[in-house]
Amino acid sequence: MGRYIIRRVLWCFAMLLIVSAAVFFIFYVLPSADPAVLRAGRNAGPQQIAAIRHSLGLDKPIWQQYLIYVRQVFLHFDFGYSYQYNVPVRQLIFSRLPATIWLTVGAVIIWLAIGLSVGILSAVKRRSILDRTSMTTSLAFISAPVFWLGLVALYLFANDIGQFPILPGQGSYASASTVFQKAASMSLPWCVLAAATSAVYARYMRASMIDTLSEDYIRTARAKGVPERTVIRRHAVRSAITPIVTLLGLDIGILLAGNAILTETVFNIPGVGRLLYNAINVSDLTTIQGITLFGAFFIVFFNLIVDIAYAYLDPRVRYS
Amino acid sequence: MSTPLLQVEDLRVRFSTDDGIVHAVDGISYTVDTGQTLGIVGESGSGKTVSSLTTLGLTRAKNTTIEGRILFEGRDLVTLSDDELRKIRGNEIAMIFQDPLSSLHPFYKVGAQLSEAVLTHRSVGKSAARARSVELLELVGIPDPQKRVDQFPHEFSGGMRQRVMIAMALANEPKLLIADEPTTALDVTVQAQILGLLEDLQRRLGMAIIVITHDLGVVAEITDHIAVMYAGRIVERAPTEAIFGSPQHPYTWGLLRSIPRLDTPRDEELVPISGRPPSLIQRPSGCHFHPRCPYVREAHKRIDPRLEPVTGDPGHFAACLLETDVRSRIWRALQAGEDPASLRHLVVEDQQPMRAHATHRLASQEEL
Numbered sequence: 001m002g003r004y005i006i007r008r009v010l011w012c013f014a015m016l017l018i019v020s021a022a023v024f025f026i027f028y029v030l031p032s033a034d035p036a037v038l039r040a041g042r043n044a045g046p047q048q049i050a051a052i053r054h055s056l057g058l059d060k061p062i063w064q065q066y067l068i069y070v071r072q073v074f075l076h077f078d079f080g081y082s083y084q085y086n087v088p089v090r091q092l093i094f095s096r097l098p099a100t101i102w103l104t105v106g107a108v109i110i111w112l113a114i115g116l117s118v119g120i121l122s123a124v125k126r127r128s129i130l131d132r133t134s135m136t137t138s139l140a141f142i143s144a145p146v147f148w149l150g151l152v153a154l155y156l157f158a159n160d161i162g163q164f165p166i167l168p169g170q171g172s173y174a175s176a177s178t179v180f181q182k183a184a185s186m187s188l189p190w191c192v193l194a195a196a197t198s199a200v201y202a203r204y205m206r207a208s209m210i211d212t213l214s215e216d217y218i219r220t221a222r223a224k225g226v227p228e229r230t231v232i233r234r235h236a237v238r239s240a241i242t243p244i245v246t247l248l249g250l251d252i253g254i255l256l257a258g259n260a261i262l263t264e265t266v267f268n269i270p271g272v273g274r275l276l277y278n279a280i281n282v283s284d285l286t287t288i289q290g291i292t293l294f295g296a297f298f299i300v301f302f303n304l305i306v307d308i309a310y311a312y313l314d315p316r317v318r319y320s
Numbered sequence: 321m322s323t324p325l326l327q328v329e330d331l332r333v334r335f336s337t338d339d340g341i342v343h344a345v346d347g348i349s350y351t352v353d354t355g356q357t358l359g360i361v362g363e364s365g366s367g368k369t370v371s372s373l374t375t376l377g378l379t380r381a382k383n384t385t386i387e388g389r390i391l392f393e394g395r396d397l398v399t400l401s402d403d404e405l406r407k408i409r410g411n412e413i414a415m416i417f418q419d420p421l422s423s424l425h426p427f428y429k430v431g432a433q434l435s436e437a438v439l440t441h442r443s444v445g446k447s448a449a450r451a452r453s454v455e456l457l458e459l460v461g462i463p464d465p466q467k468r469v470d471q472f473p474h475e476f477s478g479g480m481r482q483r484v485m486i487a488m489a490l491a492n493e494p495k496l497l498i499a500d501e502p503t504t505a506l507d508v509t510v511q512a513q514i515l516g517l518l519e520d521l522q523r524r525l526g527m528a529i530i531v532i533t534h535d536l537g538v539v540a541e542i543t544d545h546i547a548v549m550y551a552g553r554i555v556e557r558a559p560t561e562a563i564f565g566s567p568q569h570p571y572t573w574g575l576l577r578s579i580p581r582l583d584t585p586r587d588e589e590l591v592p593i594s595g596r597p598p599s600l601i602q603r604p605s606g607c608h609f610h611p612r613c614p615y616v617r618e619a620h621k622r623i624d625p626r627l628e629p630v631t632g633d634p635g636h637f638a639a640c641l642l643e644t645d646v647r648s649r650i651w652r653a654l655q656a657g658e659d660p661a662s663l664r665h666l667v668v669e670d671q672q673p674m675r676a677h678a679t680h681r682l683a684s685q686e687e688l
Contacts, residue, residue: 216422222378223417224437224488225410228402235425315472316426 001311001318008307012300019296020073024066027289028058035285039083079290084282089290093272097256099173100271102182103263104255106190108248111198116244118198119205123240124232126210135206138199150192150266157188171268189267193260197251204247208240215239242313249306250299257295323394324351325528326375326496331388331398333367333374335381340601344370346552347388349627350545354495357522357529359539359560361575362549365597368532371549372498376415377405392496411441414489418501420481424473430457430484431469437491456487460517479510486517493525500532515542537579540564548572551598551608554627558636568630568638568647570613573654591660607641614660615642615650615667642667 028035036053037044044052053059057068072078079089118138122131141149156162158169168176172185212218213236221235222228261273268274272291279287311318333345345367352358360368373379375390375397390397392413397405409415417423425433434453438444444452450469457465460483473481482502489497499518503511519542522529531539539546539560546563548556548571556569567573574593595612598604604611606621613620620641630636631644640647650663 216417216419217425219378220417220423220485220488221425221436223376223409223415224491225406225408225440226436227406227440238427239425314427316474 004311004318005308008304012304015300016074016293016297017070019300020070020293021066023289023292023296024069027285028065028069029062035083038283038285073293079293080286082279082284082287084279084284084287089287092275092287093290093294096270096272096275099269100256100258100260100264100273102173102186103189103193103260103269103271104252106183106186107193107197107255107260108252110190110194111201112248114194115198115201116205116241118202120209120232120237120240122202122206123209123213131206134202138202141195141199142203144196146192146196146262147266149195150189150263153188153192154266170266173267173269186269189263189269192266193255193263201244201247205240205244208243209236212236212240242310245309245313246306249302249309253299253302254295256298256302258291259295323391325354325393326352326530327389327391328371328375329389329391331371331374331390332386333370333379334385335379336383336385337601342600343552343603344600345374348547348549348552348554350547350554350557352496352528352530354528355522355526356545357531357543359536359543359546360530360532360549361534361536361539361546363534363597365600366549367552367600368549369500372415372500372530372532375498376409376413377402378409407441410437410489410494411492412494413496413498414492414494415498415500416482416485416489416502419505420478420485421473421505423485424481426473429470429472430476433473434469434484434488434491437488441492452491453487456491457484459490459521460484460487462487478506479513482506482510482514483517486514486521490521490525494527496528496530497522498530498532501534502531503538504533504535511538518542535579536563536575548575551603552600553608553639554637555609555640556638557627558630558633558638562633562636566633566636566648567651568636568644569609569640570615570642570650571609573651574612577654607639615663617641617667 034049036049036056036058039056040049040052050059057065060068072080077090079093081087082089082092085092118134122134125131154161154169157164157167159165159167160169162169167188168181168185169188173182173189176182176185218231218235221231226235256272258272258276260269260271261277263269264271264273265277272294276288276291278284279291328348328350330347330349331345332343332347335342335344348367348371350358350360360371362368370379374386375392377397377400379386380402386398388398392408397408400408424430431450431453434456435446435449438449438452439446442449454465454469457468462468462480462483468476473484476484482505486502497518502518503514506514515538518529518531521527529542531543533539536546543560546556546558546560547554548563548569550571556563556567556572558568563572564576567576571593574591577591578593593612594614598608598611604621606619606623607613607616607625610616610620623641625639625641627637627639630638638647642650646666649666653663653666654660
């Protein structure tokens with residue numbers, strides 16, 4: 001087990017190195033804009049630009065630049081300075097991360113609670129009205145774009161512009177101070193972000209449950225006289241949930257990597273996604289690059305967690 | 321005669337599907353006594369597994385119709401509530417399945433799965449259930465049970481897993497054990513071990529066993545009676561010696577001729593039964609076996625044979641429209657190595673009017 005984890009961790013480092021090389025290649029070798037020019041601002045002369053180029057190390061050979069870059073990122077955890085704010089990108093990301101984590105954690109809890117229970121019920125009561133209704137509803141939520149759903153939610157429930165003004169609306173997170181206020185301000189974004197995902201999870205869990213329920217070992221459990229509720233809970237859900245863990249790990253990684261960009265933008269939440277959105281608007285390359293690497297880190301990290309969780313969930317993985 | 325342990329009377333199981341109604345089991349009757357072993361033989365889709373799953377209530381579903389009676393110690397299992405039946409399952413009647421690889425839950429230790437079988441029906445503590453698990457593993461001949469009880473199914477070989485399945489079935493000392501193709505997924509040498517184990521356990525525990533198989537060779541050694549199923553019906557039912565000594569149904573002849581034997585010349589070919597199993601939705605008219613029967617007469621395509629006693633052989637039943645003397649002549653000729661096609665002359669159409677086959681009654685109340 002220990003060797004398995006060590007192997008996985010080493011593989012994660014290799015993965016991150018590869019990603020950093022790809023990010024470096026995209027941002028330094030194929031620049032969409034000259035970093036030095038961007039950094040210098042509008043009224044800079046050629047000398048100023050050359051000076052900036054020198055100070056950023058952009059006049060060195062590419063391979064040296066890469067080594068410097070890798071050393072900075074991996075040894076000093078330094079992603080450079082944001083062109084736009086002129087503060088370290090690391091500091092920028094860390095200041096935005098709490099909002100994104102808040103958003104992600106709440107949404108994950110909601111979508112797991114709804115998605116899994118609807119999926120399990122649908123599978124157990126397969127072809128019932130409940131099953132058909134929930135599967136049709138889930139399809140509707142999957143099809144609805146998040147930005148549209150977000151706007152509809154604001155229109156209906158936001159306490160400033162809503163028809164039924166019962167929940168804090170856009171921008172309320174920034175002004176919230178207590179944990180309770182923060183949770184209240186997140187309730188609409190949580191629901192909007194969780195809506196589509198819980199629909200996906202419900203369908204996924206249903207399919208996985210239906211597969212599992214036709215397994216021979218489920219028949220064995222029933223033949224033993226195990227009560228049906230226990231058959232579902234202990235034998236079927238336990239197996240059916242395993243593939244969901246993979247999905248969940250990826251989804252959490254992706255959201256923390258700044259991919260809640262639509263939800264954060266619609267609800268004006270100062271998270272990593274919103275930071276990325278602004279950085280793209282002003283071509284703040286170091287920030288984009290930093291968030292990309294950070295995102296890669298989260299995805300690789302949660303993949304590692306999934307791999308380790310798998311070994312605990314499925315004993316066959318542990319011994320192979 | 322005392323009441324048999326299990327008495328199945330005119331059991332019918334139908335599934336309604338999108339393609340039509342599947343007549344999986346179509347009026348079968350048999351009995352099993354304590355300490356006896358019944359073999360139910362037939363090819364895939366003959367209804368042998370469905371009939372047994374129905375005994376345990378495992379075919380109950382919205383699209384299933386179950387008719388007839390399954391009397392277990394006088395109680396009709398068909399009319400019991402789901403919960404009453406659940407208390408019998410794995411307790412008084414236990415079942416083991418074909419594929420021991422997929423029949424054990426891959427995520428739970430063998431000991432946990434054995435304990436669950438105990439704890440479901442007995443109010444004992446966890447440590448007592450665990451001790452019982454070790455005892456059960458020992459009973460089915462698994463070496464080092466103290467250690468094995470804490471292993472996962474994937475750490476066991478196929479034969480060992482089937483032993484675990486048997487141990488699990490025996491957890492509550494059932495009165496009836498149903499073994500559905502218990503050796504099909506196993507190596508030949510392991511097959512013999514598992515069959516030997518079942519025989520040995522029956523002697524020690526005195527339970528009744530139903531062995532379901534497609535392979536007459538498997539049941540030859542361990543059964544007292546054999547019921548041959550075809551298209552949801554029993555077409556022949558007799559003591560094991562009678563099935564092998566004087567089989568009465570052309571389908572049984574086919575099954576017997578497709579078993580490899582050690583006492584015949586090596587170059588003698590095994591004879592497959594031609595044709596395919598019939599659809600259970602659109603069943604053949606008349607005798608369901610007629611499309612595959614080498615000895616079919618025109619009339620057999622219209623008349624549905626009933627399971628009736630074989631003349632001069634009490635306890636032997638067959639559902640065949642051929643006359644008893646014609647059947648015994650054909651079987652003698654087949655044993656002498658004749659080709660079925662060359663025996664057509666024995667069954668040529670006679671001009672006699674139809675016998676009153678249709679009015680014969682099903683001999684379902686008879687003992688096997």
